[in-house]
Amino acid sequence: MRSPAARAAVAQMLARARAFDVKIAGDSPAAMLARNIFDNPKVSDAQILAMRSVTLDQLASPPRDVARTLREVPDVRSLASHRFTVAMLSSVTGLGAADISRVAPDLGLTGSPDTPLLAAPGTDRLRRSTALHDFTDYLRRRGPIAGLNRAVWGVEDRVLSALVSVVEGPR
Numbered sequence: 001m002r003s004p005a006a007r008a009a010v011a012q013m014l015a016r017a018r019a020f021d022v023k024i025a026g027d028s029p030a031a032m033l034a035r036n037i038f039d040n041p042k043v044s045d046a047q048i049l050a051m052r053s054v055t056l057d058q059l060a061s062p063p064r065d066v067a068r069t070l071r072e073v074p075d076v077r078s079l080a081s082h083r084f085t086v087a088m089l090s091s092v093t094g095l096g097a098a099d100i101s102r103v104a105p106d107l108g109l110t111g112s113p114d115t116p117l118l119a120a121p122g123t124d125r126l127r128r129s130t131a132l133h134d135f136t137d138y139l140r141r142r143g144p145i146a147g148l149n150r151a152v153w154g155v156e157d158r159v160l161s162a163l164v165s166v167v168e169g170p171r
Helices: 004-018 029-038 045-051 063-072 080-093 097-103 124-142 148-153 158-168
Strands: none
Touching: 004 029, 004 045, 004 080, 029 080, 029 124, 045 080, 080 097, 080 124, 124 148, 124 158, 148 158
16 A cells, blocks of 8 residues: 555556656556566665655767667657656656657667667567666666666566566556
8 A cells, every 4th residue: 555645656657657658558657667577566665755855967978879779769769668768767857858858769679778678669569668677777777766676577676687687568
């Protein structure tokens, strides 16, 4: 059972999420957040409340990652997986979606600019998985909201949680 403060925060976050029109396989950012974050008893009230304090500077990708992303996937900002991930992050942080997209264009891509793998996800299942994993991992690594990968994927490690997300996918 969520505390009154967490319930109020969730209501605001869901209201913002419902304003986004992006969908992946019929799934909306609001539904993804509700199922995997807000209705997840392993995600604490403190984690939810901390999401409101994440800053744009914390979410920003290093300049070399931005450069590689835009070089290798120039249309990244038009991808549903990117827009979906940005919508979820904007919804929970209250930060502008355009601002998040500008500072973190690598959101919603399979892999990472600091690894050999960086590509647009090729299936709806992978788009959904990538969007949710980027949401949890960016908040964990850059937020920082400790324990979020563990709460959603069962492991905190960045690479292991990504593997779990690909194999199991989001709820």
